[in-house]
Amino acid sequence: MELPHRIVMGAMHLNLETRDDDGTALAAFYAERAGAALIVTGGVAVNAAGVGGPGYAVIGDPRSRTALAAAVRAVHDRRGRIALQLFHAGRYAKPEDGGVHPVAPSPVHSSFNRCTPREMTHADIAATIDDFVEGARTARALGFDAVEVMGSEGYLINQFTAPLTNQRDDAWGGDAERRRRFPLEVLCRIRAAVGRDFPVLFRISGNDLVTGGTPAAEVTALAVALAGAGADALSVGVGWHESPVPTVQSEVPVGTWAASGKALKRALLAAGHHDVAVITANRFTSIAQADEALSGGELDFVAMARPFLADPEIVAKSAAGRPDQVTLCIACNEACIDRSFGAEPVSCLVNPRAGHEVEFPSSRRGGRSGRYVVIGAGIAGLEAARTVAGLGHQVEVYEAAAQPGGQFRLAAQVPGKADFAETIGHHVQELLDAGMPVHLGRRIGVEDIPELRSFDGVVLATGVVPARLSLPGVELPHVRDYAEAFADPEALDGRVVIIGGGGIAVDLAHTLTADPKAKATPEEFLARYVEGDSIPRHGAESSARREVTLLRRGRRIGEGIGPSTRWVVMQHLRSASVRMLTGITYREITPAGVVVTDAEGTDRSIAADHVVLAVGQLPVQDLVAPLSEAGIPVVTAGGAVGSDGLNAVRATAEGLRAAHRV
Ligand code: SF4
Numbered sequence: 001m002e003l004p005h006r007i008v009m010g011a012m013h014l015n016l017e018t019r020d021d022d023g024t025a026l027a028a029f030y031a032e033r034a035g036a037a038l039i040v041t042g043g044v045a046v047n048a049a050g051v052g053g054p055g056y057a058v059i060g061d062p063r064s065r066t067a068l069a070a071a072v073r074a075v076h077d078r079r080g081r082i083a084l085q086l087f088h089a090g091r092y093a094k095p096e097d098g099g100v101h102p103v104a105p106s107p108v109h110s111s112f113n114r115c116t117p118r119e120m121t122h123a124d125i126a127a128t129i130d131d132f133v134e135g136a137r138t139a140r141a142l143g144f145d146a147v148e149v150m151g152s153e154g155y156l157i158n159q160f161t162a163p164l165t166n167q168r169d170d171a172w173g174g175d176a177e178r179r180r181r182f183p184l185e186v187l188c189r190i191r192a193a194v195g196r197d198f199p200v201l202f203r204i205s206g207n208d209l210v211t212g213g214t215p216a217a218e219v220t221a222l223a224v225a226l227a228g229a230g231a232d233a234l235s236v237g238v239g240w241h242e243s244p245v246p247t248v249q250s251e252v253p254v255g256t257w258a259a260s261g262k263a264l265k266r267a268l269l270a271a272g273h274h275d276v277a278v279i280t281a282n283r284f285t286s287i288a289q290a291d292e293a294l295s296g297g298e299l300d301f302v303a304m305a306r307p308f309l310a311d312p313e314i315v316a317k318s319a320a321g322r323p324d325q326v327t328l329c330i331a332c333n334e335a336c337i338d339r340s341f342g343a344e345p346v347s348c349l350v351n352p353r354a355g356h357e358v359e360f361p362s363s364r365r366g367g368r369s370g371r372y373v374v375i376g377a378g379i380a381g382l383e384a385a386r387t388v389a390g391l392g393h394q395v396e397v398y399e400a401a402a403q404p405g406g407q408f409r410l411a412a413q414v415p416g417k418a419d420f421a422e423t424i425g426h427h428v429q430e431l432l433d434a435g436m437p438v439h440l441g442r443r444i445g446v447e448d449i450p451e452l453r454s455f456d457g458v459v460l461a462t463g464v465v466p467a468r469l470s471l472p473g474v475e476l477p478h479v480r481d482y483a484e485a486f487a488d489p490e491a492l493d494g495r496v497v498i499i500g501g502g503g504i505a506v507d508l509a510h511t512l513t514a515d516p517k518a519k520a521t522p523e524e525f526l527a528r529y530v531e532g533d534s535i536p537r538h539g540a541e542s543s544a545r546r547e548v549t550l551l552r553r554g555r556r557i558g559e560g561i562g563p564s565t566r567w568v569v570m571q572h573l574r575s576a577s578v579r580m581l582t583g584i585t586y587r588e589i590t591p592a593g594v595v596v597t598d599a600e601g602t603d604r605s606i607a608a609d610h611v612v613l614a615v616g617q618l619p620v621q622d623l624v625a626p627l628s629e630a631g632i633p634v635v636t637a638g639g640a641v642g643s644d645g646l647n648a649v650r651a652t653a654e655g656l657r658a659a660h661r662v
Pocket of ligand 1: 310328329330331334335347349
């Protein structure tokens with residue numbers, strides 16, 4: 001198989017795979033991304049026991065095959081290439097209620113799905129290998145250009161290679177050679193079934209990043225053995241769901257994991273396997289970064305997944321010399337990885353069309369071009385405005401603040417979230433390039449309504465303001481809200497008590513206690529977490545410049561933060577000795593601190609030099625009624641809809657939806 005360039009779209013589970021639409025949404029999603037050299041589908045389970053969740057396709061299911069065939073046709077129609085990923089979750093399986101109980105090499109409990117799997121019998125193992133083979137045959141029959149065998153990220157095959165999860169002492173475990181027997185059998189049998197001319201990729205775990213994971217020497221030996229057994233390419237993954245090391249979060253330096261791929265490539269070359277391609281993956285955001293990783297000639301391809309969610313045209317725009325036009329993935333995981341663990345369709349915070357290509361066409365189908373106003377240049381308003389413009393309308397944006405971005409701009413100050421500012425800058429520039437005015441520092445009030453009558457409609461995206469707390473002492477001079485705290489964090493020294501324990505409060509605590517060098521080089525980052533084959537350390541180190549206390553009425557700090565990132569930021573807070581008190585009742589703020597009743601019912605005073613209120617948000621909706629009463633068509637997005645459950649993902653999704661409703 002000859003590919004036009006070196007950027008592969010890595011596998012992502014989408015939760016579109018089992019939608020009852022004959023694969024229409026799945027096909028539309030992949031078709032728009034056919035500019036990748038090769039698309040690798042999200043994992044398709046080789047049998048019912050191997051599903052990663054209720055939304056997973058199973059290769060033996062006729063409805064799954066219909067959907068997958070539709071995806072193949074759509075990608076081929078766009079002259080793209082697509083490989084099917086053959087997947088078995090093993091002990092990470094999350095079958096539907098009443099489904100098959102998870103199976104694994106050994107019955108080792110998993111904290112990921114809170115389940116102890118059933119140990120596979122010899123018959124189970126033989127049948128599962130048969131299922132992988134049948135899956136490969138089916139993929140070829142459906143027209144796929146290749147298959148990728150999922151042997152990484154802690155799923156079934158990886159569970160066989162790791163001593164932690166393979167505690168057998170039989171033909172399938174007990175020493176290094178027997179631990180790698182299962183992946184080799186799978187590969188050899190697939191190769192024999194599909195013939196020499198059908199490309200077979202193998203996703204190998206470059207580093208499991210769990211204590212008891214596959215030892216480095218065994219990873220190398222497996223890579224060489226797979227090459228000898230007929231693998232055409234090794235795609236190198238990293239980390240397990242139970243790993244204490246961040247792998248794809250924004251804190252991880254770009255290109256951190258390329259070293260694993262390079263090491264395996266060297267091993268393959270040393271063993272004489274010159275024609276086996278090595279694909280590196282994880283933590284590449286731009287094509288320029290991928291180019292750099294490839295520049296030394298030690299790697300053959302870079303697999304990028306989330307960047308294709310953020311911008312399906314990433315390759316075309318970069319190849320055309322306009323990388324500045326690419327909407328970059330900000331590694332937030334909020335609409336993609338976090339959703340892939342549940343049932344909601346995967347999408348993207350910075351490109352909410354992702355996964356909704358059929359529902360929201362990229363161009364206008366009929367109708368006349370109109371003139372619209374978007375009030376508010378937060379992330380919801382900007383998404384609405386760029387979509388309105390993309391649909392061929394004229395749009396003007398008005399923002400009361402001197403800078404665009406709203407709440408999203410605050411987030412850009414949080415360690416690891418600097419790229420949030422890139423999104424704002426990109427969206428504004430996109431509008432300006434299209435000739436759409438963006439007026440900053442211009443508040444629209446009821447007095448402006450007569451002027452708005454000349455437009456065809458208004459998108460109201462006026463956002464939120466910080467909620468206040470009704471508490472004695474809240475007006476004292478050392479009390480401020482979270483927006484004021486983010487505006488000048490240097491003003492907060494000494495002891496800071498944050499009232500509130502949600503996502504914004506956690507972000508603020510992180511900002512106030514972060515080690516300025518937290519985003520280190522890949523080598524420094526790894527050195528914090530990894531010591532040879534063991535993972536003994538929790539790597540976040542902090543200078544703890546301030547003494548920070550988080551107070552929460554509820555029981556859980558960071559409620560609402562996505563599962564793929566909450567544990568990372570909590571690690572930071574713990575290592576920075578941030579005090580986290582839950583079950584608190586607030587009594588009063590005094591010049592000396594905050595008086596509370598703690599979870600045990602004891603009254604106590606928590607000393608503070610500064611008190612920050614992070615107790616939620618209030619929607620700014622004061623123009624909704626006047627606009628409607630004036631007969632001006634108005635749709636709302638983001639905070640203007642309401643602040644309950646509001647986050648950036650919901651805000652941009654509403655911006656997109658509003659733009660299609662004007
Ligand atoms: Fe990237 Fe966030 Fe979009 Fe996921 S949701 S693709 S992490 S920007």
